Amino acid sequence: MIPSVLPTYSRAPLSFVKGEGSWLIEADGRRFLDLGAGIAVNALGHANPALVKALSDQAQNLWHTSNLYQIPNQQALADKLVEHTFADTVFFTNSGTESCELAVKMARKYWYEKGAPDKTDIITFEGSFHGRSSAGIAAAGSEKMTKGFGPLLPGFIHLPWGDLDALKAAITDTVGAILVEPVQGEGGIRPMDDSDLKALRALCDDHDLLLILDEVQCGMGRTGRLFAHEWAGITPDIMMVAKGIGGGFPLGAVLATEKAASGMSAGSHGSTYGGNPLGCAVGSAVMDEMTAEGFLDEVNRKAGLMRQKLEGLVDAHPEVFEEVRGAGLMLGLKCKAVNADVVKAGYDNMLLTVPAADNVIRLLPPLTISDEEIGEATTRLDAAAKAVENT
Numbered sequence: 001m002i003p004s005v006l007p008t009y010s011r012a013p014l015s016f017v018k019g020e021g022s023w024l025i026e027a028d029g030r031r032f033l034d035l036g037a038g039i040a041v042n043a044l045g046h047a048n049p050a051l052v053k054a055l056s057d058q059a060q061n062l063w064h065t066s067n068l069y070q071i072p073n074q075q076a077l078a079d080k081l082v083e084h085t086f087a088d089t090v091f092f093t094n095s096g097t098e099s100c101e102l103a104v105k106m107a108r109k110y111w112y113e114k115g116a117p118d119k120t121d122i123i124t125f126e127g128s129f130h131g132r133s134s135a136g137i138a139a140a141g142s143e144k145m146t147k148g149f150g151p152l153l154p155g156f157i158h159l160p161w162g163d164l165d166a167l168k169a170a171i172t173d174t175v176g177a178i179l180v181e182p183v184q185g186e187g188g189i190r191p192m193d194d195s196d197l198k199a200l201r202a203l204c205d206d207h208d209l210l211l212i213l214d215e216v217q218c219g220m221g222r223t224g225r226l227f228a229h230e231w232a233g234i235t236p237d238i239m240m241v242a243k244g245i246g247g248g249f250p251l252g253a254v255l256a257t258e259k260a261a262s263g264m265s266a267g268s269h270g271s272t273y274g275g276n277p278l279g280c281a282v283g284s285a286v287m288d289e290m291t292a293e294g295f296l297d298e299v300n301r302k303a304g305l306m307r308q309k310l311e312g313l314v315d316a317h318p319e320v321f322e323e324v325r326g327a328g329l330m331l332g333l334k335c336k337a338v339n340a341d342v343v344k345a346g347y348d349n350m351l352l353t354v355p356a357a358d359n360v361i362r363l364l365p366p367l368t369i370s371d372e373e374i375g376e377a378t379t380r381l382d383a384a385a386k387a388v389e390n391t
Ligand SMILES: *Cc1c(COP(=O)(O)O)cnc(C)c1O
Pocket: 094, 095, 096, 097, 098, 129, 130, 131, 132, 181, 185, 186, 214, 215, 216, 217, 218, 242, 243
């Protein structure tokens, strides 16, 4: 008999009932150190007091009105995002994949309105992940996600990760945009080199293409800048955001320049929940925390500490780990052992990590993790590695 919850996930036998900062408490009382943060969502930790206050204050007043009316909280959050990024304008969604839908629609509409309706193709890269909607799976193109769901949304060209020669060769008159994650998340914590990102931007400028960045996982402070592309000194035309922006409240956004957004007008896109008062109250609180003086400096300092500890673990357990990769607190341990076994051994040591493709385990702690907790995480990872060695 089919379970009452549609069985699309293979879940670990853990049920968490409470969260506190970097910790999750299991129904049986055990305390797990959370290096997954709900897959880079709980960027400010669990039950962060500032977010709890923003949510509960707003919940006393007004949850939802719809986009039929002005929403002051939405305006306030959009203003903050515009102030702190390349963007001139923002549309709010509820998830990453919805941000992908709009990014694709916006790019196509841009070219349509410019009188180039054939420029519908979007170049994407192997190993990427853009969500589970029809546009998202067609964009990423991996058979694992698309098999059985055809016919797929047409108009995506899939190229090997970071292959700039293939990219140059693929740019034809029907290509309108390039879509890329500056740091691949699901694909195994694979950062694109700054020089490659610069080259991508230059190619887009030369060929008059829109650069769409998917910063759903690598954005919102995760790499030590508010958005990962800032490290390369480039800006996109359109950017997908979700995960960390709500700190656990379902919220996403598409950020764009005035030019890239110029095709969108009243009635061209919409969302019932997108940008509702409750979500935007929390999103604003997240932005306030992340843009506060010194917040990102601390993320970078702790990222250095964590990376150093992980390098030590790789040296100590060459049979289990191969290398450390990533940027900021978006870190991956490429495994020699089977990554799922390492994740499982982590559970046994009350430590949560997240598997990714390419036999990697992801370490995406709350950005608020303390030095002491980083030390504790190292101790538990060390114990997990020893357990894997002994099996
Ligand atoms: C998680 C993720 C998505 C999809 O986000 P959902 O909120 O699950 O729809 C898209 N792109 C990237 C890079 C992601 O990590």
